[in-house]
Amino acid sequence: MIRLPMYAAFSLLATASAAYYAFSSREQFYPAMVYLSTSKICFVLLLNTGLVAMCVAWQLARRLFLGSLREAEVERLNEQSWREVIEILFAVTIFRQDFSVSFLAMVAALLLVKALHWLAQKRVEYIETTPSVPLLSHIRIVSFMVFLLTVDCLFLSNSLRSLIQKREASVAIFFSFEYTILATSTLSTFVKYIFYVSDMLMEGQWERKAVYTFYLELISDLVHLSLYMLFFIAIFLNYGVPLHLIRELYETFRSFRIRIADYIRYRKITSNMNERFPEATSEELDASDATCIICREEMTTAKKLLCGHLFHVHCLRSWLERQHTCPTCRAPIVPADNGRAASSRQHGAQAGVQPVLYL
Ligand SMILES: [Zn+2]
Ligand SMILES: [Zn+2]
Structure with missing residues (x-):
């Protein structure tokens, strides 16, 4: 594969030689410019150089702000x-x-x-x-x-x-x-x-x-949804049905719905974290290596999940913002209905447990 710097150098060279040819064969500035702007080859060369310049600018920005x-x-x-x-x-x-x-x-x-x-x-x-x-x-x-x-x-x-x-x-x-x-x-x-x-x-x-x-x-999400609708209507009124937008419109709508469902689930789990997840005993802490896998720091107190894994309570909370499975073994943090009923009875925390809502 040709690398970008090499291609850029070639493009620049080709454009420069076209310009040189134009100026040396036409001798005056104006006819040379006319030649450059009307010749098909020159046009393609200039277009190519423009695209290459954009790619080089892109690479520079990428390297400056992101590195590798x-x-x-x-x-x-x-x-x-x-x-x-x-x-x-x-x-x-x-x-x-x-x-x-x-x-x-x-x-x-x-x-x-x-x-x-x-x-x-x-x-x-x-x-x-x-x-x-x-x-x-x-x-x-x-x-x-x-x-x-x-x-x-x-x-x-x-x-x-x-x-x-x-x-x-x-x-x-x-x-x-x-x-x-x-x-x-x-x-x-x-x-x-x-x-x-x-x-x-x-x-x-x-x-x-x-x-x-x-x-x-x-x-x-709401802003995006309304922007998509606006754009959809603008295109529909002026050009016809914008087929390419239907997928994105649908996906924005879907992400909106999933977000609400996720949030409700998150609130349900975290609203009663203290009752829902039992405190780990010191024997349990000793039996594990007492390191929280989320932050990699030592635990003096910890919450125990149903699968038996231990975490800091604040680490668990921030984890639940993203995922609803155990960080160690991927077991669901809120088990299926009968499992939860059984476990909540076991921990005597029936009062706060409500069914998880799915939209
Ligand atoms: Zn932690
Ligand atoms: Zn686990």
């Missing part, structure tokens, strides 16, 4: 880019009458900007689940999110301006919509990251974090 990518990040990049390319091709067919070189360049830029957003999200997830992250990583990810927000806003204002100037439906609707979605997701990731840092500064004792995170995600 982890395996999971590369995987996400590969997985999502194909899906995204197909969806963008669908969108392009809707706006085919606007097709032009600048449209093509905007689509390429959108894809590259989107890829940076996926990487940022993945990196934030990684930082939030890794115990000790160096300060430099925090500084980098914060500046990365600020950078992405700035880029989103620049593109968004650009598309909105062209929409207002032309006063008619054009592909600018599509770009305005895409960059609004990107900007709001970045904002929500950023706020979630602030929650995470605040929780970390309180040494994982911030109990309201899950509630705030839930409301944040609920609001961001």
